[in-house]
Amino acid sequence: MEVVTTYRILRKEVLAPTLNMFEIEAPLVTKKAKAGQFVILRIHEEGERIPLTIADFDREKGTITCVFQEVGKTTKELGALGEGDFIKDFVGPLGLPSHIEKYGRIACVGGGVGVAPVHPIARALKEAGNEVTGIIGARTKELLFWEDKMRAACSELRVITDDGSYARKGFVTDLLKEVIEEKGDIALCLAIGPLPMMRAVCGLTKQYNLKTFVSLNSIMVDGTGMCGCCRVSVGGETRFACVDGPEFDGHQVDFDEMARRSVIYKPKEQTALERYNSQGAHKCSCNCGGDS
Numbered sequence: 001m002e003v004v005t006t007y008r009i010l011r012k013e014v015l016a017p018t019l020n021m022f023e024i025e026a027p028l029v030t031k032k033a034k035a036g037q038f039v040i041l042r043i044h045e046e047g048e049r050i051p052l053t054i055a056d057f058d059r060e061k062g063t064i065t066c067v068f069q070e071v072g073k074t075t076k077e078l079g080a081l082g083e084g085d086f087i088k089d090f091v092g093p094l095g096l097p098s099h100i101e102k103y104g105r106i107a108c109v110g111g112g113v114g115v116a117p118v119h120p121i122a123r124a125l126k127e128a129g130n131e132v133t134g135i136i137g138a139r140t141k142e143l144l145f146w147e148d149k150m151r152a153a154c155s156e157l158r159v160i161t162d163d164g165s166y167a168r169k170g171f172v173t174d175l176l177k178e179v180i181e182e183k184g185d186i187a188l189c190l191a192i193g194p195l196p197m198m199r200a201v202c203g204l205t206k207q208y209n210l211k212t213f214v215s216l217n218s219i220m221v222d223g224t225g226m227c228g229c230c231r232v233s234v235g236g237e238t239r240f241a242c243v244d245g246p247e248f249d250g251h252q253v254d255f256d257e258m259a260r261r262s263v264i265y266k267p268k269e270q271t272a273l274e275r276y277n278s279q280g281a282h283k284c285s286c287n288c289g290g291d292s
């Protein structure tokens with residue numbers, strides 16, 4: 001049996017400045033992928049592992065779609081790849097799938113890059129017979145993406161931008177409050193986006209006693225429950241986002257601890273990024289992880 005160790009980028013789309021979408025050929029991962037799961041990829045042998053939530057999958061084509069923001073050295077390296085290029089390792093699907101059942105009316109909230117992972121979950125919830133109100137938000141018009149895909153995935157979609165450059169002006173929480181009060185019987189809320197957004201959503205839904213799931217993208221290394229890097233406190237207990245999540249009851253998550261842990265490696269990441277920027281992009285043979 002041939003062991004596939006490289007994964008081809010079939011399609012690349014630049015969704016917004018520094019925001020990319022890759023459709024990656026990975027038939028074995030695609031076969032088992034479910035909404036809410038993630039993959040861990042490594043660009044090359046010495047590369048850092050990065051977890052990316054599955055934004056879409058096509059079982060016929062055997063492809064997984066991921067959306068990522070170029071924020072550090074590795075995601076910048078990834079963003080420099082194009083159609084036809086290969087990714088060395090692509091492991092998945094990892095994590096528990098979203099719990100899909102018929103709840104009734106559901107609000108699915110995606111903030112910024114979080115719109116991508118919300119997409120397959122909203123679609124699966126709608127396919128399960130729920131009435132799904134999608135709420136998506138971005139800082140400004142040029143950062144908003146997949147409005148069309150979300151409109152198709154949800155029963156209804158509401159859009160907002162922080163600066164009012166497109167649709168309504170404000171935060172996703174403003175729309176969520178309106179939806180909760182207008183519908184009166186929302187049974188479940190799912191929210192994915194930056195930590196401050198998920199914390200704010202949970203603060204709001206707590207007031208309405210509305211069950212809320214959030215998807216936590218904590219720092220990950222192995223993705224299999226061995227290293228402990230992704231630990232989070234949920235309901236006073238330590239849980240591993242990679243094997244116990246990534247979705248958790250948002251009202252039980254210790255967001256303060258998550259925020260503290262999310263910046264632990266910032267100085268190292270900054271140094272790696274500065275080195276990468278100063279070296280430029282050429283291939284390295286000395287295992288330094290650089291490109292020279």
Ligand code: NAD
Pocket residue numbers: 053110111112113114117137138139140161162170171172173192193194195196197200201215216217
């Ligand atoms: P952003 O800062 O542009 O925010 C996106 C939207 O979230 C805003 O437009 C607003 O509507 C809402 N929002 C932000 N802060 C809020 C607050 N305090 N109260 C209410 N609403 C608020 O988002 P971004 O730049 O796309 O986010 C990047 C971050 O998201 C990264 O840190 C990334 O790691 C994280 N992320 C998380 C996941 C996940 O699975 N949890 C997925 C993708 C990205």
Ligand code: FES
Pocket residue numbers: 219220221222223224225226227228229230231240241242243
């Ligand atoms: Fe290592 Fe979760 S990433 S335990």
